Ligand code: NAD
């Protein structure tokens with residue numbers, strides 16, 4: 001039987017890659033996106049990659065009437081909820097917008113799901129719910145905390161889902177804690193495309209590689225890490241997307257909720273990322289050492305075993321593949 005899935009934020013970076021993997025797995029998909037952080041031509045690109053028309057609604061996940069229309073027009077088996085605001089720095093300047101979109105959006109979606117008797121949801125959580133981890137690698141049962149408003153919205157969302165699941169056994173949630181998604185689809189047609197100056201490392205390095213930005217500032221080289229720069233668990237976005245297919249499969253087939261890390265288990269430093277990207281683009285990248293960024297932690301990487309046990313998840317793509325596909329995407333984009 002073909003299941004139909006609603007993807008909120010399906011035109012975004014992770015959502016668009018997940019669309020492709022869900023389509024390949026035989027799901028029918030409906031996208032809801034307000035394009036606040038995506039370009040409408042992503043939908044055309046998804047049609048090229050999947051060689052099939054895309055069904056989409058342009059609108060806000062907080063628009064209850066629109067959600068009711070979507071659930072009335074489509075027999076939705078489950079929802080994957082990506083739609084959210086995600087810039088950590090901005091979240092401190094605009095806390096109400098972040099809480100309203102990320103927590104308010106989730107609540108409106110859950111209400112509409114309940115009214116339509118749709119009980120399965122995959123939720124985009126984040127390693128940021130671990131705050132400054134006490135132990136590495138990070139296991140799912142580590143203590144949770146938050147150090148910024150964005151992280152607060154993810155932790156609050158996780159807790160809301162836990163309350164619902166405890167109150168009513170019909171709910172089944174796949175809470176996926178992403179580590180650092182990078183890279184792009186092999187086609188070079190979709191990838192991360194932030195507006196303005198990127199906040200995150202990989203898109204920033206990519207713009208230095210294309211010449212759009214002059215040099216990278218490395219935020220601190222005096223952390224307690226092998227080379228002094230920050231260490232993160234970078235995971236290829238296509239591996240991450242496949243994790244959603246596995247999570248949905250589990251929810252639909254067994255109704256069993258789960259909360260898992262999606263990472264590789266390996267940490268790379270900022271300098272290692274720069275060197276890897278240099279190999280991919282074929283030239284040196286300029287950088288300078290700058291002061292630490294407020295709120296940053298020294299190191300963060302997953303213990304990925306639970307996702308392996310519960311979902312059969314395993315990340316296959318290595319750092320060179322992450323950089324190669326990113327470079328393919330940004331250089332094609334630059335050349336139109
Ligand atoms: P993204 O910004 O590329 O995608 C989010 C999509 O949601 C965009 O297409 C945007 O237009 C849409 N959107 C935003 N607000 C909306 C609203 N109110 N109504 C409808 N659509 C709306 O971000 P992404 O990197 O693809 O992240 C997807 C999810 O994963 C987010 O929930 C994010 O918090 C979470 N996450 C991302 C990362 C990361 O590093 N990229 C890490 C951990 C968790």
Ligand code: UFG
Nearest residue numbers: 126127128178179180199200201204217218219230270296
């Ligand atoms: N960094 C630089 N220079 C830059 C940007 C980043 O040196 O211009 C460094 C950071 O200091 C950090 C590393 O590169 O050591 C990674 O930084 P990112 O901003 O790419 O990623 P973070 O780990 O800080 O945060 C990201 C997302 C969060 C998410 C978290 C865990 O921004 O939303 O991963 O998933 F919660």
